[in-house]
Every structure is written in C-alpha cells, then in structure tokens.
Amino acid sequence: MLFGAFLMFWEAILMLWQSFRMVRLDPDISVIVSVLRATDKILLGIVLMVVGCGIALGFALDIPEAQRSRLPQWMIIDTVAELKNLFFQMIILYLVVHFAAQVGEMQTAPEWEALVLPISALLLAGAMKLTASSHHLSEEVRRDKGDDRTKGPV
Numbered sequence: 001m002l003f004g005a006f007l008m009f010w011e012a013i014l015m016l017w018q019s020f021r022m023v024r025l026d027p028d029i030s031v032i033v034s035v036l037r038a039t040d041k042i043l044l045g046i047v048l049m050v051v052g053c054g055i056a057l058g059f060a061l062d063i064p065e066a067q068r069s070r071l072p073q074w075m076i077i078d079t080v081a082e083l084k085n086l087f088f089q090m091i092i093l094y095l096v097v098h099f100a101a102q103v104g105e106m107q108t109a110p111e112w113e114a115l116v117l118p119i120s121a122l123l124l125a126g127a128m129k130l131t132a133s134s135h136h137l138s139e140e141v142r143r144d145k146g147d148d149r150t151k152g153p154v
Contacts, residue, residue: 001048001049001051001052001055002048002049002052002053004045004048005045005046005048005049005052006045007045008041008042008044008045008048009041009042009045011041012038012039012041012042012045013038015034015037015038015041016034016035016038018034019031019034019035019038022034032104033101033104033105036097036100036101036104037101039097039101040094040097040098040101043090043093043094043097044094046090047087047090047091047094050074050086050090051083051086051087051090053075054074054075054077054082054083054086055077055083057071057075057076057077058076058077058078058082058083059077074086081131081132084131085128085131085132088124088125088127088128088131089128091124092121092124092125092128095117095118095120095121095124096118096121098117099117099118099121102114102117
C-alpha cells in the first residue's frame with residue numbers, strides 16, 4: 001500500500017509539472033482540471049498511506065507504549081471499526097474532489113448522470129454514520145451485559 005501511495009504521489013507531481021508547463025507555454029489553456037486531477041491523485045495516495053500505516057501499526061506490528069504515544073493520532077488504530085471509519089472518511093473526501101474535477105472538465109451543462117458521485121458520497125456518509133452509531137450501541141450493550149454478570153443472581 002505504501003508503494004502504491006508513493007506511485008500516486010509521483011504521478012501527481014508529474015501532472016502538476018505538466019500543468020506548470022501548460023501555463024508557461026499557453027496561458028489560455030485552463031489548467032484547473034489538471035490541478036484538480038493531481039489533487040485527486042494526492043488524496044488517493046494519502047488514503048493508501050493512512051490505511052497502510054493504520055493496518056501496519058494497528059494490527060501487524062507490536063509497538064511499545066512509549067513509542068506508540070509519540071506517534072501522530074491518525075496512525076493509532078486499535079479496532080477494525082476505527083479503521084472502517086477512517087476509510088469511509090477518506091473515500092468520501094476522494095469522491096468530493098473527484099466530482100469537482102469532473103465538473104471542472106465538463107464543456108456542456110451537466111446531465112442527471114453527474115449526480116452519481118455526490119449521491120454516492122452522501123450514501124457513504126450515511127453508512128458511516130450508521131456503522132459508527134451501531135458500534136457505539138454494541139459497546140453499550142456489551143458493557144450493560146457485563147454489568148449484569150458482575151451483579152450476580154438477584
């Protein structure tokens with residue numbers, strides 16, 4: 001995943017360099033779409049890096065608590081639910097930027113099919129909210145059941 005992230009960063013740098021050359025050679029050409037596409041690649045690289053580091057540091061490597069406390073907060077993932085939530089957030093952000101890039105390159109008025117990406121982002125946001133609330137509910141139910149067991153028979 002980290003190698004894929006670095007490839008995405010490299011591709012974004014190449015796209016930005018090409019945009020810079022387009023501005024210098026022909027300033028009439030709109031470079032906004034090219035810059036948005038490079039931003040799209042950078043965000044995808046960040047998604048790959050965050051998820052890769054989260055998996056590696058949360059589940060694959062055993063890091064002592066002293067070193068773990070010095071890590072940035074986004075690298076500390078303890079449960080699969082936190083990883084899912086982080087993944088949802090990153091994908092929603094990616095979809096929003098990808099939609100902006102598509103709108104930027106449209107030459108004509110958008111048709112109804114252009115609403116697929118924003119509707120997808122809204123549905124993913126709703127799914128993220130539902131999974132987060134169901135996780136909290138399951139934690140409360142588990143805690144309540146644990147409290148009932150500690151009380152003993154009445």
